[in-house]
Amino acid sequence: MTNFFTLMQNRRRRGVAFLMLIIAIGVVLYSVVQVEADGPGVVPSTGMICTENATSTFTLTAKEGYINLTDGNVVYMWSYADGQDDFQYPGPILCVNEGDTVTIVLHNELPEDTSIVFPGQMDVLANGVPIEPQFNGAGELVSMANIATAVGGSVTYEFVAEEPGTYVYQSGTNPGVQTQMGLFGGLVIRPALGPDYAYNNPDTKFNPDTEYIMMLSEIDPLMHQAIERGETFNMADYNARYFLINGRTFPDTIAPNNASWLPAQPYSSLAYIHPYDEIANPDPAIDRFIGMGVEGYPFHPHAFNARVVARDGRVVEGPNGENMAEERFSIPVNPGQTADSLFEWTDIYGWDGQGSPLPVELPSDQNMPAGLFYGSPFLGNQDTVPVGVHSVNQCGEFYHIAHNHALQQITGWGVVLVGQVTFTRIDPPLPNNCQ
Secondary structure, eight states, X not given: OHHHHHHHHHHHHHHHHHHHHHHHHHHHHHHHHTOOOOOTTOOOSSSOOOBOOTTOEEEEEEEEEEEEXXXXXXXXEEEEEETTSOOOSSOOOEEEETTOEEEEEEEEOSSSOBOOBOTTOXXXXXXTEEOOOEEOTTSOEEESSOOBOTTTOEEEEEEEOOSOEEEEEEXXXXXXXXXXXXXXXXXXXXXXXXXXXXXXXXXXXXXXXXXXXXXXXEEOHHHHHXXXXXXXXXXXXXXXXXXXXXXXXXXXXXXXXXXXTOTTOOXXXXXXXXXXXXXXXXXXXXXXXXXXXXXXXXXXXXXXXXXXXXXXXXXXXXXXXXXXXXXXSSEEEOTTOEEEEEEOOOOTTOOSSSOOOOSSOOOXXXXXXXXXXXXXXXXXXXXXXXXXXXXXXXXXXXXXXXXXXXXXXXXXXXXXXXXXXXXXXXOOSSSOSOO
8 A cells, every 4th residue: 555655646746747847848938939029239039149259369267157957956067257257158159250360368267277179270379389288297198288277377279260160169188077067168160151151162051040059968966066075086987967958958948048047058049940931031040069978969850850061160071072961860969079950941831821731630629739839730820729728829830849869868867858958949931920
């Protein structure tokens, strides 16, 4: 009998937890769809946020801080701040132009020596001399790059942004620990061909209003707890329990950029697009993927494939320059790897709100629940919902989930749907009455 009551209590707890998760998703999505049109000088509610300036000179400060996870856990982290700004995770997304001389001054406030490496960049200088590995007195490698010493050290890196594309910058000192602690960020080099191209290749044209970045990472909270306490941690015991997109777990992944309840996690991963239209919306959106975990992440956008046009800052092409871009149902993003993918949503069934026939027969009203974001079976149309049902669908838009296809990585310490999950929102064709 005791086992029976225990079983029923566990089922009720799981049911309550699932209900709370659904409510949280609804609240976050509601906050997203209620955002008004962005005014001049205002950070957009969705899309990639660039840190940039006319001289391509940046100051990054390695700091300690904390982030909030969906299950209520608060985790100690390291990351880079923009100058003397507050701690943020991940580090700033640095955007520069092809041919720029990029200068990055690293200040270190951490209790350990640290450094930065720039995979894919050539002839990097540190304090004016070529960057090089660092060894201790016993001849042991201690850093892949010139260091900024603990609690106050600085070092200045410099390189020419020769090749456009998506890159990562990360710690070069004890990277197995420091990168997992959060010392990484994104680097985007714009091509000479123009800001609406990912590379100097006409096949990489995209809509600059729909540019997104997905920095995929993970956390073993026991490692972070040990380092916060000043204890050693055996990396053989490393076991990631949380999996994040842009430093957030779902449903916070779809909250707006700079959401007030996530002060140290500024970047949304909600993609906000319109259907493909030859005249009104001819160019695809772009997702820039960065993998910063210790294993691969097979990322899966539902309802449409993505066309991978580049890997690791190089266009995917054959030996004679032929286009080797590939349509991917699932996009593998391996440790330290970047991938640029173009995607669009095509209204192949003519779901135009004019009563176009659906390819399936809809069930009767009593057999068809209307969800929180139900608009109608037709994009851009809103039906009357059943009595007692409240809908926050704004203008008949669609929402498609996108997530890591390694399903254990969409969990957070065993709780389902608090990991690497996000959404794509598709609004009706322009012009429309959406905000």
